[in-house]
Amino acid sequence: xxxxxxxxxxxxxxxxxxxxxxxxxxxxxxxxxxxxxxxxxxxxxxxxxxxxxxxxxxxxxxxxxxxxxxxxxxxxxxxxxxxxxxxxxxxxxxxxxxxxxxxxxxxxxxxxxxxxxxxxxxxxxxxxxxxxxxxxxxxxxxxxxxxxxxxxxxxxxxxxxxxxxxxxxxxxxxxxxxxxxxxxxxxxxxxxxxxxxxxxxxxxxxxxxxxxxxxxxxxxxxxxxxxxxxxxxxxxxxxxxxxxxxxxxxxxxxxxxxxxxxxxxxxxxxxxxxxxxxxxxxxxxxxxxxxxxxxxxxxxxxxxxxxxxxxxxxxxxxxxxxxxxxxxxxxxxxxxxxxxxxxxxxxxxxxxxxxxxxxxxxxxxxxxxxxxxxxxx
Amino acid sequence: xxxxxxxxxxxxxxxxxxxxxxxxxxxxxxxxxxxxxxxxxxxxxxxxxxxxxxxxxxxxxxxxxxxxxxxxxxxxxxxxxxxxxxxxxxxxxxxxxxxxxxxxxxxxxxxxxxxxxxxxxxxxxxxxxxxxxxxxxxxxxxxxxxxxxxxxxxxxxxxxxxxxxxxxxxxxxxxxxxxxxxxxxxxxxxxxxxxxxxxxxxxxxxxxxxxxxxxxxxxxxxxxxxxxxxxxxxxxxxxxxxxxxxxxxx
Ligand code: SF4
Ligand code: SF4
Ligand code: SF4
Numbered sequence: 205x206x207x208x209x210x211x212x213x214x215x216x217x218x219x220x221x222x223x224x225x226x227x228x229x230x231x232x233x234x235x236x237x238x239x240x241x242x243x244x245x246x247x248x249x250x251x252x253x254x255x256x257x258x259x260x261x262x263x264x265x266x267x268x269x270x271x272x273x274x275x276x277x278x279x280x281x282x283x284x285x286x287x288x289x290x291x292x293x294x295x296x297x298x299x300x301x302x303x304x305x306x307x308x309x310x311x312x313x314x315x316x317x318x319x320x321x322x323x324x325x326x327x328x329x330x331x332x333x334x335x336x337x338x339x340x341x342x343x344x345x346x347x348x349x350x351x352x353x354x355x356x357x358x359x360x361x362x363x364x365x366x367x368x369x370x371x372x373x374x375x376x377x378x379x380x381x382x383x384x385x386x387x388x389x390x391x392x393x394x395x396x397x398x399x400x401x402x403x404x405x406x407x408x409x410x411x412x413x414x415x416x417x418x419x420x421x422x423x424x425x426x427x428x429x430x431x432x433x434x435x436x437x438x439x440x441x442x443x444x445x446x447x448x449x450x451x452x453x454x455x456x457x458x459x460x461x462x463x464x465x466x467x468x469x470x471x472x473x474x475x476x477x478x479x480x481x482x483x484x485x486x487x488x489x490x491x492x493x494x495x496x497x498x499x500x501x502x503x504x505x506x507x508x509x510x511x512x513x514x515x516x517x518x519x520x521x522x523x524x525x526x527x528x529x530x531x532x533x534x535x536x537x538x539x540x541x542x543x544x545x546x547x548x549x550x551x552x553x554x555x556x557x558x559x560x561x562x563x564x565x566x567x568x569x570x571x572x573x574x575x576x577x578x579x580x581x
Numbered sequence: 582x583x584x585x586x587x588x589x590x591x592x593x594x595x596x597x598x599x600x601x602x603x604x605x606x607x608x609x610x611x612x613x614x615x616x617x618x619x620x621x622x623x624x625x626x627x628x629x630x631x632x633x634x635x636x637x638x639x640x641x642x643x644x645x646x647x648x649x650x651x652x653x654x655x656x657x658x659x660x661x662x663x664x665x666x667x668x669x670x671x672x673x674x675x676x677x678x679x680x681x682x683x684x685x686x687x688x689x690x691x692x693x694x695x696x697x698x699x700x701x702x703x704x705x706x707x708x709x710x711x712x713x714x715x716x717x718x719x720x721x722x723x724x725x726x727x728x729x730x731x732x733x734x735x736x737x738x739x740x741x742x743x744x745x746x747x748x749x750x751x752x753x754x755x756x757x758x759x760x761x762x763x764x765x766x767x768x769x770x771x772x773x774x775x776x777x778x779x780x781x782x783x784x785x786x787x788x789x790x791x792x793x794x795x796x797x798x799x800x801x802x803x804x805x806x807x808x809x810x811x812x813x814x815x816x817x818x819x820x821x822x823x824x825x826x827x828x829x830x831x
Contacts, residue, residue, distance in 0.1 A: 240754040240781065265802070267759045284754050294750040468802075469793045470767035471742060475749035486738050491610045491729050502750060507742040508793040522795055557745075557757045557767050558802050 209408065212416040213423055214391070214398040216251070219277075221414045222361070222389075223251040226322040231359065234290055235324035236283065241269055245285045248324065255280060262370040262439070262550065265559025278325055278393050281369035282550040286478035287323055287334055291354050292341065298485065300497040316350030321358040328383045329374045329547040331362050333478035335386055339541050340481045359406060362387035366430040370439035371550025373563055377442065379547055381434035392427035399427045440550065440563045443570045447544065451535025454569045455527070463565055464523035466558050471506035473552035473560075474529060479545045480504070505529055530565060584633035584732070587619035589653050591639030591646045592673055592701060596718040597664035598622045598638050607725055614732055630656030634731050640666040640701045642673060647698075647707055654708040661727060662704045665717035669789050669824040672717075674701040677823055703823075712737060717787040717820035720772045740771045741792025744784050747775035756783055763806045763816065768794045768828070789821035796828035 214222065226233045227249065235248045236255050243255050254277040261268045262282055272279060297314045304310070326334070338355055341348040365374075365381035374380060383390045388407030392399040399419050402408045443450075454460075474480040484503040489496045503510050505528045511518035519525050537545035546562070553561045588598055602623060604611070618628040635657035641647050654660055665671045676684060681699045685692040704710055714727055714737075723739055730737035740746070744766035748755060756762040756778050764783030766775070770791040777784050790796065796817075803813050817825040 241759045242754040244752070244754065265758060265805075266761075267755075269759075284759070285752060289752065294752075464795075466798050466801075468743070468767040468795050468798050470745040472745050472749065472755070472767075475746070488738075489729055489733055491607060491614050491725070491732060493729075493733050502746075504742075504746070506793070507740075507746070509741050522793075525793075555755060555758050557755065557764075558798055 209402050211419040211424055212400040212402075212411060213419040214400055214414065214416050216396065218414055218416050219254075219398055220251040222410070223248060223324065225410060225413045226324075226359070229320075229322075231320045231322040233322045233324055234287075236278070236280065238269065242267060243269070243280045243283045245283065245287070245289065251277075254278075254325070259367065260369060262554045263559070264371070264553050264561045264564075265556055267554050275396060276367070276393055278327075278363045278391070279367035281327070281365070281367070282371050282554045284476060284551075284555055286476065286549070286551065287326060287330055288337060288478050288481075290321055290323070291334065291358065292337065292348075292351055292481060295499055295501045296350055298498045298500050300495065303494045316353055318350070318353040318357060321354065322361065323358060324361045324363075326360050326362045326387070327365050327549075328362065328381055329365070329372075329379055329549040330478055331360065331383060331386050332374075332379055332547045333549065334360075336479045336541070336543060336545060336547065337481055339543075340479075343541070359410070360387045360389075361407075362390040362403075364390060364392040364427070364431050365434050366393055368434050368438050369550060369554075371553040372438050372548060373440040373442055373550060374548035375435055375438050375441070376444065376563075377544060377546055377548035381431050392431065394423055394426045394430060397423070399423055440553070440561070442548070442563050443567050445570055447534040447566065448538045450566070450570055450573060451531040453573055455531070457569055457572050459565065459568045459572050460523045460527050462568070463526050463560060464521065466560055467522050467526045468558050469506045469522045469525055470557065471504035472555050472557065473562075474504035474506060475502060476551040476555040477533075478549060478551070479533075479547065482510070484510070505532070530562065533562075534566065583614065583616045585618040585628070585631075586615040586728075587630065587632035587635045587653075587657070588622070589619070589635060589637050589649075590621075591637065591650065591667070591704070592642040593639030593664065593666040593671065595622060595638070597667075597716075598636075600663075600719050600721050600724055601636070604721055604725055611728065615728075632657050634659045634661065634728075637662050637667050637704055638664050640670045640673060640703060641698070641707055642676075642701045643697055650704055650707050659711045659731065660704075660708070661712045661714060661731075662710050663714045663719050663724065665715065665787065665789060665820040666701075667704045668713040668715050669821045670701040670703050672820050672822070674823045675818060676701055678818070678826075714739065715770055715788045715821075716772050720774070723772050742771055743767050743791045743793075744769045744771050744773070744775050744778070744788070747771045747773075748778050751775060751779065753778045756781055757802070757806065761806050763803050763808050763812075765799070765816065767802075768796050768799050768825075785819060786817065786825065787820055789824045790828045794828050796825060800829075 237253045257275045259272040260280045301311045341351040362383045387403040390401045533545040727737045757764045762783045765786035766784035769786045770788040772788045
């Protein structure tokens with residue numbers, strides 16, 4: 205394993221060659237590109253489709269594309285999608301069944317579609333999110349085979365974060381703008397060039413196919429400085445308290461009523477969140493009743509039907525549904541999966557139409573708890 | 582014996598019944614599974630009830646409608662209302678917020694010929710309804726799903742959630758967040774496949790309030806995005822005006 209190899213340097217032609225090499229391997233290359241007034245993730249046929257010279261201006265409930273003088277390709281955050289759109293697709297057929305005229309029923313499991321993805325531009329927060337979601341979907345006794353196959357075959361070219369957005373708060377979730385292991389190649393964008401570090405044999409072999417040179421200490425130093433500066437420029441932060449304990453102590457907080465009055469219960473936060481994994485299944489039959497299919501599709505704890513048991517939903521009030529979202533992300537996720545469910549990517553803040561801000565809600569819960577504490581003293 | 586199907590209309594534009602005729606790929610199969618006993622838009626040959634499944638389009642706007650819907654209910658084992666008119670009173674329910682006599686005088690040369698109720702009301706305000714399928718017009722796939730579910734004896738798989746779910750599932754960029762476009766998607770029931778936002782338009786609310794709606798929370802968002810109080814009211818007062826109004830002051 206050549207992960208200790210000295211960092212290399214790619215220029216823009218080198219980046220183009222990297223994408224061409226991935227395409228030549230038969231991979232579906234997914235990366236950021238501009239569409240419909242946002243930087244979305246979509247299939248790229250060349251590095252030219254990357255959002256060179258585009259950045260974003262973010263606020264709670266607001267996302268705008270802005271031009272950047274420096275021509276950077278990866279200086280944007282909190283897009284409307286995440287890599288889960290590809291690894292854990294919104295809809296997937298699980299099996300189908302046929303009934304013969306004699307009344308026999310035969311089942312056909314769906315062979316999951318396992319495209320060979322290459323993800324270009326995975327930010328450090330999103331790499332952590334992939335690891336968290338992977339633990340959920342493949343960790344237990346009932347692994348999601350489709351997910352596992354897609355994840356297993358995917359090649360990851362991460363990009364360190366040199367431009368956090370106004371909604372970003374990864375540092376206060378214990379992460380940061382520097383990339384953790386789990387990538388095949390990791391890039392750091394420095395003045396229109398890309399410092400490359402190798403994280404796997406596959407990454408090393410790929411780099412061999414692409415014209416590059418040694419990076420040298422100056423570029424390495426600039427890259428480190430850019431990432432260090434990003435760490436200091438987080439747009440937001442969670443309060444520095446034990447969030448799991450805070451969630452546990454806040455089940456009867458009044459703040460839930462306050463946020464419930466503003467929450468549309470539209471479910472956008474869960475669908476843009478790179479770690480939210482919930483799905484439901486639906487049966488699709490045809491008019492004759494001779495053919496049926498079972499589909500898995502994204503669901504959300506904001507959907508009334510999500511908690512429907514006999515006779516009605518368990519979480520019928522917006523209060524209980526918002527509380528489920530927040531306490532699951534920051535509290536009970538630890539009990540289930542051993543980590544927090546939030547990486548601080550900021551998507552739920554930017555893409556909430558009502559501009560509800562997870563960091564603000566947590567801070568308010570913390571303040572309320574402190575006030576409660578004083579009262580009882 | 583195949584189950585019998587009937588289609589009736591009250592005050593409506595016929596668009597929802599037309600959706601049934603639009604199901605070109607499924608019509609022959611459907612005709613194989615049910616006996617179409619009464620469907621004037623398709624055929625003038627009609628058979629009397631009782632009907633196993635009746636689809637009703639349109640709202641109740643006259644005393645005659647009110648009587649007819651009771652007769653239709655009495656002749657139907659299952660009654661499913663289709664479309665914004667039948668489920669929420671439709672666009673003609675704007676009269677509920679106005680003076681019908683004034684309308685009558687302004688619009689008709691001989692207002693005395695017009696015999697109408699002061700309100701347009703959904704079928705469910707008059708008789709028991711087994712299932713309400715919303716939309717203006719209804720969605721073809723959802724209609725087939727309702728018919729399929731009826732034939733299979735199960736509950737139709739028609740979601741309660743918002744249009745936002747459909748935007749996110751199909752990868753449409755949110756028009757409110759990214760463009761500042763006023764959109765009723767967060768409070769509107771999914772069903773159309775999030776058609777308008779896919780064309781960079783805000784949702785008009787054709788499918789009425791979603792099953793878990795918090796409309797008062799959307800008003801400040803619409804105001805933020807440039808609508809004044811009157812605009813907000815006009816935005817909500819289209820095909821499902823009465824249904825949205827009820828949600829505004831629950
Ligand atoms: S909860 Fe919000 S900030 Fe945290 S990972 Fe999910 S979308 Fe990102
Ligand atoms: S927050 Fe809600 S949608 Fe997300 S993983 Fe938890 S229960 Fe599922
Ligand atoms: S927090 Fe925002 S995005 Fe999430 S359900 Fe509520 S209004 Fe929708």
